[in-house]
Amino acid sequence: MxxxxxxxxxxxxxxxxxxxxxxxxxxxxxxxxxxxxxxxxxxxxxxxxxxxxxxxxxxxxxxxxxxxxxxxxxxxxxDVALALRGQRDEVTRHLGRLEQLRTGLDRMIEAHERGILLTAAEQAAIFGPEWNPDWPAMARRRYGDSVQWQQYAERSASRTPDQWHEVTAAMTDLDAELAAAMTAGDAPGSERADELVERHRAAVSGFFPVSRSMQVCLGRMYEADPSFTAHYDRLSPGLTSWLRRSIDASARAHGIDPETAAWE
Known part of the structure; x- marks a missing residue:
């Protein structure tokens, strides 16, 4: 032409x-x-x-x-070369952001598949001798299709070992205070018991959002599951039942019938 x-x-x-x-x-x-x-x-x-x-x-x-x-x-x-160098630098920065995104996606995928992105040794060091490293896989098989597992995995993907240490320490402190309250004679429905029930719900909500109704279901599960019962009763005999009854009492105080409470 x-x-x-x-x-x-x-x-x-x-x-x-x-x-x-x-x-x-x-x-x-x-x-x-x-x-x-x-x-x-x-x-x-x-x-x-x-x-x-x-x-x-x-x-x-x-x-x-x-x-x-x-x-x-x-x-x-x-200056064409200068303009092209500037664009090359921007592409390099963009590639860096994409690499970070890919790393985040890889962690998210792995978290959905594994639950906890820690080695067995790290899990033992952080969660203590009672911890079974097979529990996350068992939980995924049981709850992997649930919204709560997805929420748990997404939060897990961004947690560092130090953050897991903090979460575990907070739960350990709460368990000790639950045992101390029961031993001191604080009855379910008391001000102290209600305060600890709120702390329990907030602590579990660090893994996935937990409503009061869902917390009632968790209390039932603690009593029905031998591993949870063993954990709480090892801290203080009867603590599992005390925690469940305290959760029920708090639910009633907020207009929830524990007998009809459902997982939401």
């Missing part, structure tokens, strides 16, 4: 894999305007116009904005 010839907007759009709308926009903003016009008034792109369009497409594909492209093409003093 010579400058005496010309291509229509549709022909150029097809040749460069662009849309007619894009070419019209570039024409409107003065970035790439057809140089010829037919007797009927239709605009045509010359060979020189097409070369400019090729350069625009290349620069756009590497991420330059339209104003940057205009400067590179139209300003005689423009």
């Amino acid at each position: 010579t400058d005496a010839d010309g291509l229509t907007v549709g022909q150029v759009a097809t040749a460069l894999a662009l849309t007619v709308r894009t070419l019209h926009h570039w024409d409107e903003v003065g970035l790439a305007t057809p140089s010829l016009r037919t007797n009927a008034g239709y605009r045509l792109y010359t060979a020189a116009d097409l070369e400019r369009l090729h350069r625009i497409v290349v620069y756009r594909e590497i991420g330059l904005g339209l104003e940057q492209i205009r400067a590179v093409l139209d300003e005689p003093e423009a």
Whole structure:
């Protein structure tokens, strides 16, 4: 094609894999305007116009904005290499962000599959000798399709070993205070018991949101599951039952019938 010839907007759009709308926009903003016009008034792109369009497409594909492209093409003093280096630096920063995103996604996937992103040795050091490293896998098999498992996994994905230490220490302190309150004779429904029930719900909500109704269900599960019963009763005989009754009393005080409480 010579400058005496010309291509229509549709022909150029097809040749460069662009849309007619894009070419019209570039024409409107003065970035790439057809140089010829037919007797009927239709605009045509010359060979020189097409070369400019090729350069625009290349620069756009590497991420330059339209104003940057205009400067590179139209300003005689423009430092093209400098502009390209700047874009390269931006691409490098973007790749760094994408790498961080990929790492986060990998951790999220692993957390959904494993529950806790700690080695067996780290789990033993953080959670203590009672901890069974098979428990997360067992929990996933049992609850993996639940919303709560998804919430638990997503929070787990962002937790560091130090943060797990903090969570475990808070739970250990709470367990000790539960045992101390029962031993001191604080009855379910007392001010002290109600305070500890609220702390228990807040602590468990660190893994997934727990409503009062759900907490009632947890109390029932503690009594029914031998591993939970053994854990609490080892701290103080009868603590599992005391905690369940305290949770029930708190629920009643908030208008919830423990007998009809459901997992939400």
